[in-house]
Amino acid sequence: MSTAPIRFDPRVLRAPHPVPGAPDNWRRFFTFNTDAKVIGIQYIALALLFLLVGGLLAMIMRGELLTPPADLIDPTVYNGLYTMHGTVMLFLFLFPILNGFNNLLIPPMIGAPDMAFPRLNALAFWMFPLFGVILMASFLVPGGPASSGWWAYPPLSTQNPLGLLVNGQFLWILAVAISGVSSILGAVNFCTTIMRMRAPGMGWFRLPIFCWTALAAQTIQLAGLPVLTAGAVMLLFDLSFGTSFFRPEGGGDPMLYQHFFWFYSHPAVYVMVLPVFGFFSEIFPVYARKPLFGYHVVAIASFGIVLLSLIVWVHHMFTSGTPQWMRHLFMVTTMLIAVPTGIKVFAWLATLWRGKLWLTTAMLFAMGGVFNFIFAGITGVMLATVPVDVHVGNTYFVVGHFHTVIFSTITFGVYAAIYHWFAKFTGRMLYEGLGKVHFLLTFLAAQLNFLPMHWAGLMGMPRRVAAYDPEFALANVLASLGAFLLGVATIPFLLNLVSSWVRGARAPANPWQAIGLEWLLPSPPPAENFEHDVPTVISAPYGYGLGHPLVADQERYEARLQEA
Amino acid sequence: MAESLLGGSTGPGSGGLPELAAGRHPEGPESRPDEPGGNSLGGHGGHGGHGGHNLTGFVIFLASESLIFAALFAAYIVFKRSSPLWLPPGVEGLEVREPLINTLVLVSSSGVAWLAERALHRRQLGRFRLWWLLTMAMGSWFVLGQAREWMGLPFGLADGVFGACFYLLTGFHGLHVISGVLLMALMLWRSFQPGNYDGGEAGVTAVGLFWHFVDVIWIVLFALLYLWQDR
Amino acid sequence: MSDSVSTATGSGATSGPQGSGTPPDRRDPGLDRGAVVLVTLGVGLDLLASRWLMDQVPHWLPPQASTAAPLVDDLFGLEVGIGCFLLLGCTAVMVWTLLFDRTGRYDRDDGEPIEGNLTLEITWTLIPLVLVLLIAWQAIRVNGQLASLGGKVRVAGAAEALRLVGLEGVEEIAAAGGAPGVDAAAGAAAPDHSSALRPAQAGSAAAIAQASERSTAALAAAQRSSPRAAAGATVASPPAGPPPAELGPVVVIARQWSWEFIYPNGVRSGELHLPLNRPVRLRLLSLDVLHGLSIPAFRLRQDVVPGSVIDYRLTPSREGRYRLRDSLFSGAYFAANQTDVVVESEEAFSHWLETALASPLVPNPNLASDLWEQRLRQGNRGWATVAPAAPPLVNAPLDATAPHAG
Incomplete structure (x- = not known):
């Protein structure tokens, strides 16, 4: 452990895991490495690359939408771009990057050496580049990529205009299916790890909220993904083998696909947002220097969200001929989700209240994310209301709403997490100045981008259009400017990531004076975290200002960090 | 193609899971105390085996897997009750007699698998292999019977929503039976490795569990497809 | 302070x-x-x-x-x-x-430990x-109070949907489009479209009336199974005076990418004319993929589902010309799939209907077809799509230049 800072044993340089104090061994990130911390960084780095791809697609789309007619690109190209934008952002950016954080955070937070199934973990990761390549390759096949939206509603998605076996839609289904398999394998791993590998003394109510939310999110994956898989298999058969699951001519029903799709894909939003709730719950106590307000309720609310999320999917089908009683039922269940999420939001606000706020970039992103989330929650309740949804559903109001969730909340949370834990897992400090520029630009650009969309939607602009009536022009110009500004906002972020990792200041073990098992490890943590010396947890997390230690013999662990 | 979609559940998934997990830390999963309150790592610390988690992981996986079938069953029921078209023209219904015999074979193979597990538990390796082999034979018999039935049917995959449902459901289940047999073959082969059971029988238990799962699924499937024929 | x-x-x-x-x-x-x-x-x-x-x-x-x-x-x-x-x-x-x-710059104290x-x-x-x-x-x-959603009847494809609403004349086309393995839109785009439609026009009023009775019964039966909606229907009628007679059913046919409206007297129109303050019953069907009928000024939207015939009720309350848009993504020229709703006085509506009945069938102006032609002229660049269905032949074409109010 006490390696001299200057000279290294050559074996250290070749080590398959990060060694504290050693220069980074880049090669390990390109191998079938079973170390969760390596896998976590692999996920995050690749996901950020795809964030750029998805953002580029978005900016081309917003370029098209600068003017009412479809004059920049052909409408078919626009349709392909928006389909791929959604798919890339969900399946190649958000799911993977959150899996990356699961990998980085869960084992150290619970004092485990690694995931329960390290090889399975690596296998699940390596499916990610595989389906990423498949999806990107679909740009190159004749006829272009899938262009029926990320919902892939049949019969449109099974039209297959060129009649080829290998077409964009086929590759899309293939990629989504592999992504599903990877996610299920990941979910099995994360759940087993959290259930079986916690440090001594870490009962359920001593578990950090991030682990609660990760467990909740992975439960949704396990319950929802199989259903999507069943739907995807049927869709693939309809597309490629002439079956009639969703073809009315053979007695099939296109509505059934929608049920299957949304049974997973609505909860999928919670798969993404729950870990972000976890980030907020971890970050606020650290930078407000206060315990998380109402820890128990916040923890349990995660599972309230899980249960409700599995019985709300029909709110995506309010206008598809769904009978009245069903619309009312699903409206009420959808609105009820506001209760557990409200509990969380109020708990965060109460955590901030009379704290000693330390406005780091991570804190700014977390606060900005919560602000945006409150807004998105309110528009979410509006969309759950059947009569309002009848007017604004499938308009830009929805686009504005879910971008406020998916970008302005979830991605803000991801940024906050990057700024918060970067030091821990790379051993280098991110530069705060650039971080604040990144935050300011991102926050302003996000509002400029997504607020006008709500307005366009209220006026009746349908989503997914490549051209629109002139009355929507102002809203679209504003949104496009916002989108381009968002693109610009990424530049300080990337600069910061690369330059800080290469030559940033060395990070101490606990730069934010945070409480948590991961902060009792050196930065970056050694391969097996605590190895054979797993601390015994003796109190609940977030004991800021309470003055009692988190683990037995805490001085010894802290002293060891001083030595290192 | 279909296989790559289903693959996660049948091919690399279930086949790989116990092996991948067990492969890394073959030593000593039995020393893992199952205390509540998260003490599962108590005292042992880091690198020791994670093998004791295999069964937990596998059960979680099976629970998730069962939901694919639940979704397919739900689709079948919805189609059957609401489709304006059902049986393809000229098809009256399904022949029940042979599938019933097949069903009996498959269901009783679950009992045989249980006998095998019990034998292994008593360290009667010879008997274990015998019963295990018999289970595999019964599973293979079922698959062959299924294949025979497919050959003789007057309708195909593309014949309306009924044909599609029938082939998808039986085919997807058949893939599970085949992977079950392959997994059992793997376990059989491993039983000849010296010291294979020093670390416990998690692999055999998991495959046994998988086999019972496949059987239960078939019982539901048989009831839905063959017994519930009137609309 | x-x-x-x-x-x-x-x-x-x-x-x-x-x-x-x-x-x-x-x-x-x-x-x-x-x-x-x-x-x-x-x-x-x-x-x-x-x-x-x-x-x-x-x-x-x-x-x-x-x-x-x-x-x-x-x-x-x-x-x-x-x-x-x-x-x-x-x-x-x-x-x-x-x-x-x-907190201050160097102040790293904790806040109040409120748990x-x-x-x-x-x-x-x-x-x-x-x-x-x-x-x-x-x-x-x-x-x-809205009670806009009426009954819904499942049908096996476009042909059966057309039969249900009494439009057998276009049945062959739909059947060709609907056969498994052939693209619905490609089939509907077949060049014999117009010739097949013309005979359908003759005497179609009687056929439609007859069929609409049949299908109304079927759809009403479907609706009875959801008693709430039926109960709501009584609330839906305007508060003052005896409820005016319902117009319809007006059959709404959605295609990739056009809208066609067929009135009970057989008039075919490219834009939806409705009399002011009179309830109307629309009967929605799609010949290819999912579409959505959305009229923002009415605050109403309903998906048009292939394999289903869906009844939808509404009552216009303000004169003017409003946009009717496709609200559910339907492929390449989705954005172009819009037309107008014209709400006018009872007299103006009757006059329009009579004039339309006397007018010959002409192809409706269709932006999707125009864009498609343009694309073909420019070398068919872009990604794959089915060809647009031939523009419907209508008695009253869309006035594409008229300004809309919302």
Whole structure:
């Protein structure tokens, strides 16, 4: 452990895991490495690359939408771009990057050496580049990529205009299916790890909220993904083998696909947002220097969200001929989700209240994310209301709403997490100045981008259009400017990531004076975290200002960090 | 193609899971105390085996897997009750007699698998292999019977929503039976490795569990497809 | 001054924050007069701002052109008011902490170790619960009054759908389009479209009338299975006077990418003409993929589902020309798939209908076809798509140049 800072044993340089104090061994990130911390960084780095791809697609789309007619690109190209934008952002950016954080955070937070199934973990990761390549390759096949939206509603998605076996839609289904398999394998791993590998003394109510939310999110994956898989298999058969699951001519029903799709894909939003709730719950106590307000309720609310999320999917089908009683039922269940999420939001606000706020970039992103989330929650309740949804559903109001969730909340949370834990897992400090520029630009650009969309939607602009009536022009110009500004906002972020990792200041073990098992490890943590010396947890997390230690013999662990 | 979609559940998934997990830390999963309150790592610390988690992981996986079938069953029921078209023209219904015999074979193979597990538990390796082999034979018999039935049917995959449902459901289940047999073959082969059971029988238990799962699924499937024929 | 308030309240409440769940008064009102004043002022301002925002709602929306619109708008306004109150309240708390609870540059002390407060937690569980149940109750009431969704009948493909609504004349086309393995749109785009349609026009009024009786019975039966909707239907009729006779069913055919409206007397139209204040029953069917019928000025939207024939009711309440858009993504020229609804007086409507009946069938102006032709002229670049269906032949084509009001 006490390696001299200057000279290294050559074996250290070749080590398959990060060694504290050693220069980074880049090669390990390109191998079938079973170390969760390596896998976590692999996920995050690749996901950020795809964030750029998805953002580029978005900016081309917003370029098209600068003017009412479809004059920049052909409408078919626009349709392909928006389909791929959604798919890339969900399946190649958000799911993977959150899996990356699961990998980085869960084992150290619970004092485990690694995931329960390290090889399975690596296998699940390596499916990610595989389906990423498949999806990107679909740009190159004749006829272009899938262009029926990320919902892939049949019969449109099974039209297959060129009649080829290998077409964009086929590759899309293939990629989504592999992504599903990877996610299920990941979910099995994360759940087993959290259930079986916690440090001594870490009962359920001593578990950090991030682990609660990760467990909740992975439960949704396990319950929802199989259903999507069943739907995807049927869709693939309809597309490629002439079956009639969703073809009315053979007695099939296109509505059934929608049920299957949304049974997973609505909860999928919670798969993404729950870990972000976890980030907020971890970050606020650290930078407000206060315990998380109402820890128990916040923890349990995660599972309230899980249960409700599995019985709300029909709110995506309010206008598809769904009978009245069903619309009312699903409206009420959808609105009820506001209760557990409200509990969380109020708990965060109460955590901030009379704290000693330390406005780091991570804190700014977390606060900005919560602000945006409150807004998105309110528009979410509006969309759950059947009569309002009848007017604004499938308009830009929805686009504005879910971008406020998916970008302005979830991605803000991801940024906050990057700024918060970067030091821990790379051993280098991110530069705060650039971080604040990144935050300011991102926050302003996000509002400029997504607020006008709500307005366009209220006026009746349908989503997914490549051209629109002139009355929507102002809203679209504003949104496009916002989108381009968002693109610009990424530049300080990337600069910061690369330059800080290469030559940033060395990070101490606990730069934010945070409480948590991961902060009792050196930065970056050694391969097996605590190895054979797993601390015994003796109190609940977030004991800021309470003055009692988190683990037995805490001085010894802290002293060891001083030595290192 | 279909296989790559289903693959996660049948091919690399279930086949790989116990092996991948067990492969890394073959030593000593039995020393893992199952205390509540998260003490599962108590005292042992880091690198020791994670093998004791295999069964937990596998059960979680099976629970998730069962939901694919639940979704397919739900689709079948919805189609059957609401489709304006059902049986393809000229098809009256399904022949029940042979599938019933097949069903009996498959269901009783679950009992045989249980006998095998019990034998292994008593360290009667010879008997274990015998019963295990018999289970595999019964599973293979079922698959062959299924294949025979497919050959003789007057309708195909593309014949309306009924044909599609029938082939998808039986085919997807058949893939599970085949992977079950392959997994059992793997376990059989491993039983000849010296010291294979020093670390416990998690692999055999998991495959046994998988086999019972496949059987239960078939019982539901048989009831839905063959017994519930009137609309 | 605010700083002193902050410290004063800080010393006042060691037991943790108290107060009702609404964020601005999450302070300790009992002990400090300054705090009480501040909180009351804050809540008052919040209420005023929310009220003001509610008044802005009409400016964000298209004109109210159906009986549904005021109901939907009021409900939306209510949500805007409640939402604004909550958002501003929560934001006020965050801004307050940003202003007054910031730590000094080198101050790394901890804040007050408040771990929770059961009363407060129960309050902020109950308040959202009550609020959403209130909104849901109001929404269910409004939804009952709208009662726009009629019956729905499952059919095996476009041919059967057309048979159900009495349009056998175009059956062959639909059958070709609907056969498995052949693209619906490609089939519908077959060049014999016009010739097949013309005989259908002759004597079609009687056929449609007859079929509409049959299908109305079927759809009504379908609707009876959901008694709530039927009960709502009685509420839907306008409050004053005897309800005017319902117009329809007007068959609405959605294609990739065109709209066609067929009136009970056999008139085919490219735009939807409706008499003012008279309930109309639309009968929606799609010949290829999913579409959505959306009229923002009416605040109404309904998916058009292949394999289903769906009845939909509405009552226009304002004269004018409004956009009717495809709201559910339907492929390449989705954006071009829009037409107009013309709401006019009863006399003007009858006049239009008579004129239309006497007019010959002409191809409806179709932007999708134009764009497709243009693409073919430019070398067919772009990604794959099915070809647009041939523009429907109509007696009353769309006036593509007329300005629309919303």
